[in-house]
Amino acid sequence: MKKHDSRHMLKSLLLGLVFWAGWGAAPAAAHSFFFGITDMAVNPGSKHIEIIHQFTAHDIENAIAKQRQTHFSPEHKNYEAWIRQLFEQGFSIREQQQALPLNWIGLEVVRGKIFVYQEGPAKNFLSGLVVKNTLLVDTYPEQINTLNYQDNDVSGSLTFTQLHKIAKIESNN
Template identity: 35%
Template sequence: MMRRLALGALLACACMGAQAHRFHAGITDISFNPGTGSIEVVHTYMAHDIEALLANLYQRQFDLSDPQDEAVLRKYVDKQFYLLAADKSRLPLRWVGVSTNVESVVIYQEIEKTPLASAVRVHDEVLSDFLPDQVNTVNVNHGGKIGTLTFDRSKTEQQLP
């Protein structure tokens, strides 16, 4: 009886682990840094999702500490995420870098010497082209006032709050 109970508990834990990653989400924070006069963009994604995306696109494993592999991720993010000015032109997002751990991939970008008011729309398709249920949340900090947008496969571009 004790053996069955232990086996049942083990199976329950295993099932919970299998369901732990049933959702796919990313968070992006956009803010203005008055010290540098730049718009700062910080994206956070689940490491497993980024690894699966890159492996699917290029049929190999990636090491994001390798500059060549980081460049592949950069090319993808530059295509899938951008900010638009009032004239619908893309604002020049500069790749600052990436940090990784076993749980997440954090990507840093900025638009140098540009006020946040210059950005009027955001386009976010990161991972939603690969994962049908991907949901990306974009938080925009306007001097302490936070506005939030939600993106998915059917909603890829919106006006900034």
């Protein structure tokens, strides 16, 4: 084989590998599953409702960037404020047609996930509460949000989607 032919073959092989690697990495950069998990429980000591939301950070950031037409990342001066606003608008609890006030505890970003912490008023039970969860379901039609709940008498899960945004916690009895 001539020296020129081997260089040409090596160059073609390298270009092919670069193209293949780039093409193969593109699907890995995006994901096709959009989900959020919320855990809600009554603290046995304080009796307060404790809520922990977990979402993919870039899904939250992209939704806010799209909504506000700006670049949005952890370095943004309004990072926590805008995420707080998103959660306060998209997640609520009602009892007998009355909204329960949810206190914002804070958020943290850990390994590509955003954890949001909220706390509700003292309750001995979750049964009968109506939960609205519209977080990201209008931005990502494939978004599925799961709420896991537990107190001394009731435990279970609720699922929220673009078509199902409100659900009631029913007694296990």
